[in-house]
Amino acid sequence: xxxxxIEKVVVNMGVGAEPEKLKRGEQVIKLITGKTPIKTSGxxxxxxxGVRPGITLGLKVxxxxxxxxxxxxxxxxxxxxxxxxxxxxxxxNFGFGIREHIDLPGVKYDPKLGIMGFDVLIxxxxxxxRIKYRKIEQKKVGKKQRVTTEEAIAxxxxxxxxxxxxxx
Numbered sequence: 001x002x003x004x005x006i007e008k009v010v011v012n013m014g015v016g017a018e019p020e021k022l023k024r025g026e027q028v029i030k031l032i033t034g035k036t037p038i039k040t041s042g043x044x045x046x047x048x049x050g051v052r053p054g055i056t057l058g059l060k061v062x063x064x065x066x067x068x069x070x071x072x073x074x075x076x077x078x079x080x081x082x083x084x085x086x087x088x089x090x091x092x093n094f095g096f097g098i099r100e101h102i103d104l105p106g107v108k109y110d111p112k113l114g115i116m117g118f119d120v121l122i123x124x125x126x127x128x129x130r131i132k133y134r135k136i137e138q139k140k141v142g143k144k145q146r147v148t149t150e151e152a153i154a155x156x157x158x159x160x161x162x163x164x165x166x167x168x
Contacts, residue, residue, distance in 0.1 A: 004092070004147055004155040007125040009068040013037075013118040014058040017050065025059050028101050028116045033071060035061045073159070075120045078103035081161045085153070092147025094156070095121040124152050
């Protein structure tokens with residue numbers, strides 16, 4: 001029950017309100033994940049940026065199980081197997097950004113798409129976490145079943161990734 005596993009990996013890309021960038025971003029996410037992204041929209045009004053509720057601003061894909069593991073290994077390679085310690089939160093989640101999608105192994109540069117960056121957000125869990133989501137008798141997850149920062153770092157280091165305070 002103490003084994004830490006990947007709950008999900010979310011690939012998120014903010015592209016702005018331009019329809020052309022949105023199409024290119026959709027193609028990039030399909031290329032790197034093999035899944036069709038969903039569109040995300042603005043929730044607040046920010047007149048200086050031209051943002052208002054309902055305008056599509058980004059794309060995201062949620063990967064689980066084997067797809068998540070494969071993508072995560074490639075994303076770590078793009079980050080040169082190094083993550084900063086400040087990327088982790090208290091609940092065992094972590095995230096990082098990749099500036100250029102062509103850094104992923106096996107992805108070639110396409111002049112029609114250009115170069116786009118994206119964020120990778122990873123949520124970890126332990127077995128027994130299901131009690132939070134089940135239909136009958138939902139309960140809170142106990143303290144022992146929550147993933148701590150130290151356990152998340154140990155999980156990432158087991159995958160061959162170096163975790164430190166400053167990028168070297």
